[in-house]
Amino acid sequence: MTRAMALIALMLAGIPTGALAKDTRFWNLTANTITSLQLSPAGKNEWGRNQTENDPDRTVDHDERLKITDTVPGSYDARFVDQSGRTCVVRNIQVMAGAIFSIEEKNLKDCTK
Template sequence: MARVTALIVFILGFVPIVALAKDTRFWNLTANTITSLQLSPAGKNDWGPNQAENDRDRTVDHDERLKITDTAPGMYDVKFVDKSGRTCVVPNIEVKAGSIFTIEEKNLKGCAK
């Protein structure tokens, strides 16, 4: 029995931890398709890359989830542009590793066209 346990522990040592982790995702619950989505540490106005580029068609449809990459857990402001042409900034969104964060239409207050 000890040999079996040792073998299992040995094999699991070669499985990358990253492969076991879930992806961090954004869930679009706004009314429109998003064409650009950027994150900045809350209050910093230091926008990262367009995360919509992670999607096959480079957009995030309503009710679609998008894999978020190269973003550490923390509080972020999220800026997006949608197909209607509006630009929105939603402050203080918590991004947790391996979790889903959402933006809903009711959260949008300061959008510009």
């Protein structure tokens, strides 16, 4: 019995846990490169840190995906600034662990320049 347990433990230790877990990601489907992206629990206006800091060039190009960190699953408002100088807020986005959420140009109704 002890040998079997040791063999199972050894086999499990060889499985890379990072390969099993998926990252939560944002997919930029707007027309412009995003230079700042913050999330707030829906309706709270308590904006978190700039998620574009997770990207090597600190921007999210059109059709690029960005790893989202320090965010638990739930309903969020997203605020972003893009390279054109536009600031937009998109409300009630569902963020799920290991899933991709996106913002499309057609979702943009609350923007200022």
